[in-house]
Amino acid sequence: MPKVAIVGAGVVGATIAYELSSIPGLTIDLFDAQEPAQGSTGAALGILMAVISQKTRGRGWRLREQSLQRYRILLPELEKITGKAIPGDRHGLVKLLLEADWPRWQKLQAIRHSQGYPLELWTAAEVAEKLSDWSLPYQQIEGAVYSPWDWQIRPQALTQSLIEVAQQRGVRCHFHQSVHPFPVTDSINHCQNIKTDQANFPVDYVVITAGLGSNSLIPPNNGNNDSLRLQPVIGQAFLLQLADGDNPLKNTPWRSVLTTEDIHLVPLANDQFWLGATVEFPTDGPDNQPNPQLRDELWHQAIAYYPFLQQAEIVNYWSGKRPRPMGESAPVIRSLNGYDNVLLATGHYRNGVLLAPGTAQEVKTWLTSKLF
Numbered sequence: 275m276p277k278v279a280i281v282g283a284g285v286v287g288a289t290i291a292y293e294l295s296s297i298p299g300l301t302i303d304l305f306d307a308q309e310p311a312q313g314s315t316g317a318a319l320g321i322l323m324a325v326i327s328q329k330t331r332g333r334g335w336r337l338r339e340q341s342l343q344r345y346r347i348l349l350p351e352l353e354k355i356t357g358k359a360i361p362g363d364r365h366g367l368v369k370l371l372l373e374a375d376w377p378r379w380q381k382l383q384a385i386r387h388s389q390g391y392p393l394e395l396w397t398a399a400e401v402a403e404k405l406s407d408w409s410l411p412y413q414q415i416e417g418a419v420y421s422p423w424d425w426q427i428r429p430q431a432l433t434q435s436l437i438e439v440a441q442q443r444g445v446r447c448h449f450h451q452s453v454h455p456f457p458v459t460d461s462i463n464h465c466q467n468i469k470t471d472q473a474n475f476p477v478d479y480v481v482i483t484a485g486l487g488s489n490s491l492i493p494p495n496n497g498n499n500d501s502l503r504l505q506p507v508i509g510q511a512f513l514l515q516l517a518d519g520d521n522p523l524k525n526t527p528w529r530s531v532l533t534t535e536d537i538h539l540v541p542l543a544n545d546q547f548w549l550g551a552t553v554e555f556p557t558d559g560p561d562n563q564p565n566p567q568l569r570d571e572l573w574h575q576a577i578a579y580y581p582f583l584q585q586a587e588i589v590n591y592w593s594g595k596r597p598r599p600m601g602e603s604a605p606v607i608r609s610l611n612g613y614d615n616v617l618l619a620t621g622h623y624r625n626g627v628l629l630a631p632g633t634a635q636e637v638k639t640w641l642t643s644k645l646f
Contacts, residue, residue, distance in 0.1 A: 282484030284315035288436035289630040295443035307452040311433035317594020320429040326421040337632035344631035366422035370534040374416035394420040407526035485597040488620040506595035511550030513590040520585040521545040534579040564593040
């Protein structure tokens with residue numbers, strides 16, 4: 275019975291475990307040094323920006339479209355099996371335009387129409403009419419793009435549901451177990467064991483999906499001419515609370531995710547919102563720590579775009595580190611050089627939740643090509 279090890283139990287690793295668990299005859303082990311859905315998954319806002327993305331062809335669009343199509347089936351599939359709703363916002367996404375480059379958006383709209391995905395372009399007057407309850411600075415807004423296919427999903431709830439069902443199907447989970455680095459050698463091109471602090475696990479195939487933790491598994495210049503480098507890019511976000519009378523969305527038909535100049539506002543239940551996120555490269559803060567000045571700038575910009583947030587209480591704020599590949603495109607989905615049975619599926623940067631199903635399909639294709 276072939277043995278598959280998946281290293282990393284964020285949303286990508288959990289999705290891979292779930293999808294591979296449908297292949298009969300596999301023994302699957304899922305490892306993580308922490309509890310699942312921590313790291314970048316635990317900090318993510320879970321916004322799926324696919325149709326509204328300018329990616330229209332090649333691998334970038336293929337992964338997005340695979341994920342879009344799979345989520346339409348995956349979410350109800352998980353909810354039916356677990357009996358638990360996966361919270362999120364399935365009303366679509368509205369991107370407010372302060373400077374509307376209409377030819378660019380009209381071109382994208384035509385491409386998406388040919389691909390079967392609706393994309394609406396709103397004039398400033400239509401924004402003021404459709405989003406009248408939002409109390410926005412309408413005089414600054416030149417228009418908007420509405421994408422009904424771009425949803426928002428709570429990353430931790432999704433990950434937990436994926437793992438729950440994967441375990442029901444026989445996937446063995448090993449949390450709080452750090453996987454040791456791969457051996458540095460020129461003579462071995464086949465990984466035979468996964469070693470943790472607690473035990474050795476014989477393996478036939480390995481999928482590395484550990485985000486920034488992937489760096490420590492593959493030492494630089496590992497003797498196999500593979501130099502995977504993932505840079506930590508910090509993102510900070512807020513949880514906001516509005517009083518019942520201060521929430522302009524209370525009785526509006528539009529409860530979509532809003533984004534303006536890359537500042538995202540996610541409506542939650544009970545008059546709460548997520549707001550995010552900063553993009554902080556290592557040079558933006560001391561010792562790669564969250565920069566409080568950038569967090570303050572995010573807050574002040576958000577108030578300018580969404581003035582009703584002035585009445586909001588900041589209940590919590592948090593930060594996470596996104597794994598950004600250096601020297602290659604995100605995400606990294608390829609074989610580990612020097613090994614014939616190790617696949618990298620990591621470095622999704624800001625799109626882990628969005629691309630998890632598409633990545634899992636790529637991994638499944640790779641594995642089945644090895645097995646059959």
